Amino acid sequence: MRKIDKTKILSHQYKEWEEEFAKRQQIHEEYNSSHNNHYIDVVMNLLHVQKGLCAYTERRLCKPDLLDEKNWISGKYNNRHPEILGQLDHFDPKLKKESGWLWDNFFFIDTDINTKVKGKKEVDYILKPDTNEYEVNKLLEYDRESHLFVPHSDLDDKTQARIKNMILKLGINFDAVVDARKEYLEDKLAQKRFRLDPKINQYYSAFSMCSKF
């Protein structure tokens, strides 16, 4: 949900392979998930640019030390079985068939969101977190009471409706996510209230929006 800058490439071998398809104007090799040699390189590079968080919910999916640049050797991630949670998502499912390995269309996300919520639903790019126009604070508001994200109330009704649909499709307010976010944030917010200087390592946007008040 935080803006994601995907320009930093550490898995060079994958990226060169992916760019070759475009240069040759070829459709991509069939996406076959973890069987592909580049799978873990894609995943770890995504986690690196996503700061170890789910791209949509900001739930933490791995420990920070796994994302240190020294883990990449000659453009490949050096551990084939790192301890991570989550799954690779094709943001726009329509692109999966012919551009299944497209870097721009990948995000690494919470498993529940991928399997139980998002699926192959048509998407609106308004909440794609790596676009130039994306600004989370202008698009979303956080309701401290319900722990739900809602479209920013300054936006017009039509835009709010588009954002509302995407919040639902990306699982940002999926019950299990809301419960986990609420449990985490209530604790941190209580610490903040008592001036105990809470340390945050996930749900940054929600915490920041709550802290405004």
Next chain:
Amino acid sequence: MKISGIQINDFQQFKDFTLDLTYPKGHEKEGLPLDKVCFIGQSGTGKTTLLNSIMESSRKLKNVSFQFLPANTASSNQKSDYSLHSKNNIKSRTEIHFSFENYEFSLSSGKFAENKNWDLSIFNQNAIENNEEKLRTIFRELHNSTDHFVINYPSDINIKHQFVNRKTPLKKYEDKKIIDFNEQKLTPIWSKVYKEIVDFQYEEANFRIDLTKRAEVENINIKEEIEKWKKGSKNPLINLAGICLNPIINKFGLEIETDLPRIQNIDVIRAKSLLNSKIVPFESLSTGTKQIILTALPLYELKTENSIILVDEPENSLYPDIQQMIIEYYQALAPSAQFFYATHSPVIASSFEPWEIVELKFDYDKKQVLQELYFKEERHVANYFINPQFLRWDSILTKVFDLAIRGNEKRTEKLMELTMLGKKIEKEKDKDKKTSFYKEYQKLASLLDWETK
């Protein structure tokens, strides 16, 4: 007799699977076998397999012989020098630890222990004769003090044709140590009640005949005499109705008919409607009512001291309010028994302390089933972080049954709309518009039961 643990080395989906079925540290019954246990988990995780294993092992209790063989000729994995043995093949795929007085034993492995210390077997070559006699005594006591080792209620119990056939009313269980409603019927239990009722009715008939004869020669008030007799006599149906069945079936708008004028009308238990006092034919009773009668009657009529009672899916055909009370109800009917339940119901699960719940989960990495633990570090009451008795039903569904959503996904959408509407009201300066938006807010909030957080 109670079960204090289960060990499965390799059977179906279980590998190196151990269940401690005793009260944890810090509990007033610390170390004693649990009074009741509830297996929960997705279909296929092995809840019924565990119930069946208990059943299978309990059957073998009947065939224990008092031979003692050197460990290497009995069965493997035993720590004692000498081992309990059986006439029949006692080896089992699962090891059930039975607990009786201060002793624990496992028939499948042949292990025996005093005060839970499996390493310090009471058996050794020098004292074998004394120990043999001791063990004979223990098992004799176990058999004498336990009418029924196990009573089993399967989930697909056949409720039809469970009652007495008038032509063969006094049938008894051939094997009363194992009452398994997979194979057996309620008939012998109803036969016992039936006999008591018939005896009572003959007693009443005889009293009335005598009364009539007396009235011919004496000046007596017949009505008063009958009332006096009724007060001093014991209609077996009155206790059965008042203690056993009415507390539950009253909730179904029924009560047990205790006034039975004709002997030929008691081939099944009779219930009448609380609405119009009319008898409801047994075959017309709801499945839930029949299930209550069928499960409660044996617990009330049989001697259940030291018994193990297995109930697969106790929630079947029962409305949530009955589910909420059924576990306590069964336990009140058989207070000295140990109960094992398997359930998919959060309402049933809420009747248990956290250490009484065994949640089974698939571990896809290890390709086996594991127990989800509700405590951290030491198994101590203070270290439990989930207690279903403290949770609302929806929280039990999400925290205990791992349901990822709290309700229909439409609800989340409507909650978002409500929040958006709230922000609109806050920003609106025109009072009339504000009031109009609030009416919408009220309506939506009401649909959400004002659960807006």
